[in-house]
Amino acid sequence: MKAWPLLFLIPTALFAQDDLWDDNDWADEEEGTLWTGFLEAGLGTRFSEDPLVANRSTLEDTRWRIESEWQPSRYTVGLKIDAGYDGVENEWFADIRDLSVGFTAGENTDVSIGRQVQTWGTGDLLFLNDLFPKDFQSFFSGRDDEYLKAPGNAIRITHFSPGVNVDFVWTPEFEHDIYLTGERFSFFSPVAGGNVAPRFTALEPKSSFNNGEFALRLFRTIESSEYALYAYRGFFKQPGALTPTLQPTFAPMSAFGASLRKPAGPGLFNAEMSYYDSRDDRSGTNPLVPNSQLRLLAGFEWEARTNFTVGLQYYLEWTLDYDELLANSPNFEFEPDERRHLITNRLTWRAGMDKYTTSLFTFYSPSDSDFYLRPQFAYRHSDQWSLVVGGNLFGGDSDQTFFNQLQDASNAYLRFRYSY
Amino acid sequence: MKHRFKLVLAVAALVSASAQGEPLTNADEIVRQANLAAYYGGADGRSEVRMIISDAQDRQQRRQFTVLRRDIEDGGDQQFLVVFSQPSDVRGTVFLVDKHIDQDDDRWLYLPGLDLVKRISAGDKRTSFVGAHYFYEDVSGRRPTDDTHVITDTTDEHYVLTHVPVDSSTAEFSEYVTWIDRRSFLPMKIEYTNAAGKLYRRVEVLTVEEFDGYPTVTASRVSDLLTGGRTDMQFRYIKYDVGFPESVFTERSLRNPPRDWLERPAN
Numbered sequence: 001m002k003a004w005p006l007l008f009l010i011p012t013a014l015f016a017q018d019d020l021w022d023d024n025d026w027a028d029e030e031e032g033t034l035w036t037g038f039l040e041a042g043l044g045t046r047f048s049e050d051p052l053v054a055n056r057s058t059l060e061d062t063r064w065r066i067e068s069e070w071q072p073s074r075y076t077v078g079l080k081i082d083a084g085y086d087g088v089e090n091e092w093f094a095d096i097r098d099l100s101v102g103f104t105a106g107e108n109t110d111v112s113i114g115r116q117v118q119t120w121g122t123g124d125l126l127f128l129n130d131l132f133p134k135d136f137q138s139f140f141s142g143r144d145d146e147y148l149k150a151p152g153n154a155i156r157i158t159h160f161s162p163g164v165n166v167d168f169v170w171t172p173e174f175e176h177d178i179y180l181t182g183e184r185f186s187f188f189s190p191v192a193g194g195n196v197a198p199r200f201t202a203l204e205p206k207s208s209f210n211n212g213e214f215a216l217r218l219f220r221t222i223e224s225s226e227y228a229l230y231a232y233r234g235f236f237k238q239p240g241a242l243t244p245t246l247q248p249t250f251a252p253m254s255a256f257g258a259s260l261r262k263p264a265g266p267g268l269f270n271a272e273m274s275y276y277d278s279r280d281d282r283s284g285t286n287p288l289v290p291n292s293q294l295r296l297l298a299g300f301e302w303e304a305r306t307n308f309t310v311g312l313q314y315y316l317e318w319t320l321d322y323d324e325l326l327a328n329s330p331n332f333e334f335e336p337d338e339r340r341h342l343i344t345n346r347l348t349w350r351a352g353m354d355k356y357t358t359s360l361f362t363f364y365s366p367s368d369s370d371f372y373l374r375p376q377f378a379y380r381h382s383d384q385w386s387l388v389v390g391g392n393l394f395g396g397d398s399d400q401t402f403f404n405q406l407q408d409a410s411n412a413y414l415r416f417r418y419s420y
Numbered sequence: 421m422k423h424r425f426k427l428v429l430a431v432a433a434l435v436s437a438s439a440q441g442e443p444l445t446n447a448d449e450i451v452r453q454a455n456l457a458a459y460y461g462g463a464d465g466r467s468e469v470r471m472i473i474s475d476a477q478d479r480q481q482r483r484q485f486t487v488l489r490r491d492i493e494d495g496g497d498q499q500f501l502v503v504f505s506q507p508s509d510v511r512g513t514v515f516l517v518d519k520h521i522d523q524d525d526d527r528w529l530y531l532p533g534l535d536l537v538k539r540i541s542a543g544d545k546r547t548s549f550v551g552a553h554y555f556y557e558d559v560s561g562r563r564p565t566d567d568t569h570v571i572t573d574t575t576d577e578h579y580v581l582t583h584v585p586v587d588s589s590t591a592e593f594s595e596y597v598t599w600i601d602r603r604s605f606l607p608m609k610i611e612y613t614n615a616a617g618k619l620y621r622r623v624e625v626l627t628v629e630e631f632d633g634y635p636t637v638t639a640s641r642v643s644d645l646l647t648g649g650r651t652d653m654q655f656r657y658i659k660y661d662v663g664f665p666e667s668v669f670t671e672r673s674l675r676n677p678p679r680d681w682l683e684r685p686a687n
Contacts, residue, residue, distance in 0.1 A: 067511075071679070110676050119536045149535065219671075224523075261539060263526070266541070306546075353553070386509075
């Protein structure tokens with residue numbers, strides 16, 4: 001909260017409307033360096049106390065985004081920095097979301113080196129072959145969707161050819177997800193048999209070439225249909241494994257997958273699969289290491305009415321060697337189901353010339369009997385001011401399921417943004 | 421493509437010669453020519469666009485973007501790449517359209533914050549384009565075969581046509597009337613009437629200038645006559661027959677807008 005006065009530092013000149021038809025405005029693009037960004041204040045609070053987390057607030061952000069881009073010679077240098085104060089964690093922060101150099105090597109190859117956000121795959125808020133880092137703390141606490149994707153230090157090389165395009169991302173140092181540590185949200189621990197908030201730090205793999213991440217995508221569009229094949233070598237992105245001394249860590253993992261996206265009837269159809277090969281536990285007998293998995297996704301999205309879009313997805317997480325898992329598990333009653341089914345639904349309604357966007361994203365798992373609702377209302381008052389109100393609501397039947405473990409994290413949030 | 425372009429020029433010359441003489445009497449032919457004049461100038465083209473969106477209280481928003489276009493066939497399939505530069509919250513957003521005549525268009529949107537290539541389902545194209553009173557369909561053009569056309573008047577300057585949608589469920593209007601310039605074949609004014617018989621939307625061309633031999637709209641306005649809102653549009657740095665390769669209109673350009681081809685022409 002202490003940093004809110006920051007907002008009053010915005011020079012009042014910024015609020016003055018430009019002469020919108022000033023002919024010099026056309027020159028913007030070619031002259032000098034353009035600095036853009038926003039100032040944002042966000043507040044979120046849980047509906048009920050979490051006995052394990054002292055702070056009832058889930059979001060107390062004051063952030064200043066600074067963006068720019070330079071084009072020295074044939075290079076493009078991008079910059080995106082977030083700086084501000086996080087009142088929940090009581091700390092100032094400065095996060096670099098993008099600091100990368102892009103250039104074209106030869107005629108058909110694009111290279112991007114540095115800190116950057118990367119995305120691929122066809123799922124909507126479900127990720128199978130997209131094994132780039134995600135920030136679930138931000139996602140659950142009501143920050144902008146943009147923050148679900150965490151940046152990573154990587155080299156991306158994309159080669160385009162008439163046959164097939166090749167996308168290769170090398171992340172020399174493993175970039176894990178921003179997982180739940182217990183600082184902001186408590187989570188279920190099978191060892192404790194209930195929720196815990198340990199504020200732990202997982203053991204990261206030692207830095208070496210072999211412990212880097214290698215992600216490959218082959219993709220091509222033929223007659224409106226998008227096809228892709230994926231391969232990945234790295235680690236599970238969540239600390240789901242334990243060391244022999246029972247410290248949480250990341251198990252080695254390779255993934256192989258495929259996806260398709262194409263128009264079908266009135267909308268778009270997508271399908272994706274991925275096989276997660278748990279390299280340290282191929283037999284599924286080691287209780288300290290996650291088993292291999294098969295993940296499947298099918299989705300359909302269409303505009304049901306003017307300005308009203310509906311998206312449906314079915315997703316399956318199939319844990320392989322399940323008998324071995326149960327036979328060796330010290331607390332098998334808390335192991336996830338062999339097949340975790342998930343259905344998602346996104347409803348989006350835009351009104352008033354896109355000034356008002358009302359949406360509801362629902363995750364529902366019939367096998368876990370739990371759900372996660374993300375209602376949101378966004379109002380874009382002007383090119384400068386916007387407001388978002390929303391919620392993250394978790395519920396279900398049993399304590400250990402994926403969404404219901406976050407029951408006490410259910411929250412509502414409000415964000416104001418001034419863009420410049 | 422070059423040959424076709426010359427052919428079109430020759431046809432255009434013939435047509436403008438005839439404009440001074442006998443007026444055309446075939447409505448479909450007029451619409452065909454108007455479609456070519458409004459959306460198919462040259463084999464390809466580029467323009468920078470800025471829009472001022474005003475609501476009834478005169479609160480204004482602004483959009484600025486560059487459009488690159490490439491025709492696969494005159495009057496047929498086309499590709500569009502739209503790269504946004506303003507305002508700051510949409511800067512870096514890129515919109516790619518594969519416009520098809522015999523099937524739904526393919527549309528992709530690149531959201532730089534998430535590095536996300538989002539595909540947009542076909543859906544209703546008569547919805548607001550980035551918050552403006554312009555529709556998606558106004559950007560890439562409505563298929564002539566979606567309406568039936570009747571000449572209702574021929575003045576010294578204009579062909580006046582009335583158009584009725586073949587399938588009334590595809591449009592929010594029950595009919596619209598266009599005033600098509602007899603010389604340039606550019607639609608100079610379009611007025612839309614709803615099912616209640618009320619005039620509710622007007623598109624007007626404010627200025628036309630010639631670039632590379634093609635009469636081109638450089639300022640226009642869309643008015644929402646029910647709410648009192650409007651969008652003013654200006655076009656600058658226009659050039660035809662730039663020679664865009666096909667590769668400009670691919671996923672590559674979504675993540676990496678093609679700098680060389682986005683550069684302003686020297687004129």
